[in-house]
Amino acid sequence: xxxxxxxxxxxxxxxxxxxxxxxxxxxxxxxxxxxxxxxxxxxxxxxxxxxxxxxxxxxxxxxxxxxxxxxxxxxxxxxxxxxxxxxxxxxxxxxxxxxxxxxxxxxx
Amino acid sequence: xxxxxxxxxxxxxxxxxxxxxxxxxxxxxxxxxxxxxxxxxxxxxxxxxxxxxxxxxxxxxxxxxxxxxxxxxxxxxxxxxxxxxxxxxxxxxxxxxxxxxxxxxxxxxxxxxxxxxxxxxxxxxxx
Numbered sequence: 001x002x003x004x005x006x007x008x009x010x011x012x013x014x015x016x017x018x019x020x021x022x023x024x025x026x027x028x029x030x031x032x033x034x035x036x037x038x039x040x041x042x043x044x045x046x047x048x049x050x051x052x053x054x055x056x057x058x059x060x061x062x063x064x065x066x067x068x069x070x071x072x073x074x075x076x077x078x079x080x081x082x083x084x085x086x087x088x089x090x091x092x093x094x095x096x097x098x099x100x101x102x103x104x105x106x107x108x
Numbered sequence: 109x110x111x112x113x114x115x116x117x118x119x120x121x122x123x124x125x126x127x128x129x130x131x132x133x134x135x136x137x138x139x140x141x142x143x144x145x146x147x148x149x150x151x152x153x154x155x156x157x158x159x160x161x162x163x164x165x166x167x168x169x170x171x172x173x174x175x176x177x178x179x180x181x182x183x184x185x186x187x188x189x190x191x192x193x194x195x196x197x198x199x200x201x202x203x204x205x206x207x208x209x210x211x212x213x214x215x216x217x218x219x220x221x222x223x224x225x226x227x228x229x230x231x232x233x234x235x
Contacts, residue, residue, distance in 0.1 A: 032210060033219055033220075035221035035222075037153075037222075039153075043227075044203055044225035044226065044227055044228060045145075045153065045203075045222075045225055046225070047208060047221060047222060047223045050208060050209065050210050050220075050221040050223075051210055051221075054210075056208070056223060088152065088153055090153075090221065090222075092155070092211075092218070092219050092220055092221065093219045094217065094219070095158075095167045095217050095218045095219070096167075097143075097155035097158070097169075097218075098155065099152055099153040099154065099155065100152075101152050102152045102153075
């Protein structure tokens with residue numbers, strides 16, 4: 001089973017800054033099985049990125065995903081107040097699904 | 109508009125059972141694989157189970173295998189999760205979620221991402 005480790009656990013930034021969130025897999029995975037989600041308090045998760053780099057419909061272009069193999073990154077180019085939330089990476093392949101433990105993006 | 113609405117959560121004693129439902133609208137339900145994902149209070153997301161569009165393929169996390177059963181009624185556009193032998197560790201918000209573009213789930217395998225989620229239903233296991 002693939003273990004996903006996200007870092008940092010908490011990221012403190014200001015609106016307008018750039019956020020870089022990391023997701024490391026315990027073994028090499030195919031990019032098309034890697035997704036990113038945003039979750040705000042009291043809400044269900046929302047799909048941001050699928051296939052490591054494909055933005056979901058309606059997701060602003062300030063969100064971008066990249067990476068391959070074991071190292072994947074979610075970048076938010078210019079933070080807006082609405083972006084402060086918890087972010088999860090996910091891998092689902094070979095009928096097994098795992099999530100990273102999450103990165104909390106908080107306002108500095 | 110795609111909508112997923114969970115129901116059936118509540119307080120149950122350890123060792124008890126509960127059946128969750130997820131009513132889906134806005135899609136041709138039987139075309140899509142579906143999932144259950146849970147989140148314990150203050151914790152992260154945990155995948156629970158997946159089912160193929162025709163119900164012929166079912167997949168479970170090790171933590172629930174043998175205790176939980178996923179099923180669906182495509183004539184009623186509804187997804188189910190039957191939960192037996194519940195323990196305190198099963199206390200969580202349970203979300204249903206639809207497989208998105210680039211996903212596939214059939215009788216042989218499942219993979220992909222979740223593009224629509226319900227708002228969740230809370231299951232509390234306590235005496």
